[in-house]
Amino acid sequence: MSAAAGAIAAAIARERREEEEMTPYSPSDLSENWEFKILRSATGKFRDSIWLRGILQEEGRAGWTMVEKFDDSRVRLKRPAGARANDATLGFDPYRTSVVTSQARLATWIVLGSLVAAGAIVLVTFLIISLASSHGGR
Numbered sequence: 001m002s003a004a005a006g007a008i009a010a011a012i013a014r015e016r017r018e019e020e021e022m023t024p025y026s027p028s029d030l031s032e033n034w035e036f037k038i039l040r041s042a043t044g045k046f047r048d049s050i051w052l053r054g055i056l057q058e059e060g061r062a063g064w065t066m067v068e069k070f071d072d073s074r075v076r077l078k079r080p081a082g083a084r085a086n087d088a089t090l091g092f093d094p095y096r097t098s099v100v101t102s103q104a105r106l107a108t109w110i111v112l113g114s115l116v117a118a119g120a121i122v123l124v125t126f127l128i129i130s131l132a133s134s135h136g137g138r
Contacts, residue, residue: 015074033081037064040074040098047072055099062087062094 025036039059046052046069056066056075063083067076087094 018070029078034078035081035083036067036076036078037095037097038070038074038076039096042073042098044072045099046075058092059094062090062092064094 029036039055046055052069052075056064059065059077063079063086064077065079067078069075084094
């Protein structure tokens with residue numbers, strides 16, 4: 001595993017532990033048949049209040065309401081379990097846990113982008129050396 005992938009995995013594990021500590025459920029939460037989820041934005045998009053409001057409106061169609069905002073990347077939502085009855089009519093996964101892009105997808109794009117950039121650097125270097133050696137022989 002590369003150092004970058006290890007750092008990303010460690011950050012995800014740290015956030016999961018933090019979420020468990022920050023989200024204790026009261027006996028009434030559990031006895032009143034609520035469902036909970038944490039919705040994530042790997043790009044920190046929840047800092048944009050207009051965008052967050054739009055996502056919360058969409059989640060609201062599935063019965064979800066915001067309990068708390070952890071940070072610009074995570075919000076906790078809850079809904080009555082009975083709201084499942086309308087899930088088939090929503091047009092989106094009511095149990096999704098990420099919006100915009102997931103952390104894994106973002107990490108994949110970063111790694112791929114880095115590989116493409118490194119390949120481009122090698123190619124340009126090769127072309128410069130090739131041109132220099134072909135002109136040097138005249």
